[in-house]
Amino acid sequence: MTSRILLTGGAGYIGSHTYVALCAAGHEVVILDNFANARRSVPERLEQITGRPVRVITGDVRDGAMLDAAFARHGFDAVVHFAALKAVGESMTRPLDYFDVNVGGLTTVLQAMERAGCRRLVFSSSATVYGVPDETPTPEIAELRAMNPYGQTKIIGEQMLGWLQQADPRWAVGILRYFNPAGAHASALIGEDPRDIPNNLMPYVARVALGALDRIAVFGDDYDTPDGTGVRDYIHVEDLARGHVLSLARLVGSGMGHVVNLGTGRGHSVLEVIAAYQRACNRHLPHVIIDRRAGDVPIYVARADKAAEVLGFRTEKTLDEMCASSWQWVSTAEGLT
Template structure:
């Protein structure tokens, strides 16, 4: 019998790509999503890509009754918990909503898992738990902090997972600290499509390239980096999805948890990314330099060694491939869900 995995937030950006990777690797998946940040058409598109119907529960991870029902109705071997609110700016404006969804969601889920006797969990954490990194590349042992309520929720969730594990050794949790996921599935049928003005750089540039936004604002060009603009570690979302498959496999085989960075180890500046995207879309994209944004680190990129050692994970897509796949997704708009 195939290993069955519950994907909370499985209709979202990273969840949908991971769904495809898991199906390709032979796992059976159930998606739980409340569609607060996903188009209702995503399950149909996933069916089109994988060639098999999607098992979908439309519901909320805060709804304990809904979770109990899922665990009662299906034999679940493991859970990948993507469902969360993820906008740094929104979290500053509305921190309580972030505490409730991100921290409350994890606690509700882990309680339901425990009651069902399911102890294998992959958790979506973030490089935001490193705050403003002191040394580069950033290893998992770097000091932890946060610069926003969103970052706080990820750090708090990691601590909750650690404490639950200390109290009950049955837990085997893979904590994955994503750097900056970008790009889209090669089919061009799934990708990141923010409802509002994007918070993240690549989706913003994509909207400039598509003519939906006039120009990119580059926050500061006087950082101590190669060209003065902020440097980040961008990772193709398909590489990230492959990392989840490896994490799950390791949890199930080793019956032990891990905590790893998922990044490439390579940092690119804002202007380097803009240049690569300009090449992908075939025109120079307009930008203006504006004031630094408070709280933004000058540079952040992962030390990817532990993920390589523990999971055998190695990102393979180049920056050009990340930009090309994003632009392909933007141009396959007619088939876009929603």
């Protein structure tokens, strides 16, 4: 069944890949983005990939009047809400900006949805809501603990959505807790494109592979993990995008809200990622072991069975495919322009 979908933050990394997946599933999608963290060239590239005109509203999710006009014009059936600020370190120094965009923006979107009678939402949450988890692989029922203002905004968002569904059962919300998104679209036309020195491992490794950074700093090799380096659950962004299509199908089809992890259920260490990237780019990537980084957790891996049960979601792509697609993206003229 075709749905008309508003994709906030749809020009960003995960949003742009989800746009492609939603179009492929036959949905009509409109992107809303203020391009605070996206290139202006993204819509044109999405047109190249999908072969169809891309509808974009350039605007801010905190602008209720603009949202009302968009709902009146397009009559959306559902919203996928990606738009947010996402840099953990920055959230420690600019917490108010994070509360404003991530909590205020979500509130404004929900109010506009309520006014328009559109009560289906997919929300981008994060594994960071688990803080330092007691259990790994981590199940959805684990306690939520904020380690920084960014994580706090995701917990607040989840809680707001929980209360909203309790107050009015006409609301149905899919809360998706992403583990570590990585890789790029097979076309190499869209991918992750951090403006500053990346915080995440894969884009950092990519910069070293390109020669833009000297070497990879590995934060600690004395953790209680198989090779001593930190272990994360990397999920290919195209698999992640598919998770949103399935979440929407569940919301629209059955009206059932859900909270699920989106991960592979399998961890890879920092050294494994470096080795895989070396295979992808066919060059040696220098790395140096330095002290542990404050706030880092040894292992972050999803319990992935609930997403399989509730959404029928299973990842398909491997770490090698994530590295190969990342390398293809950053090393072609299309990437990082």
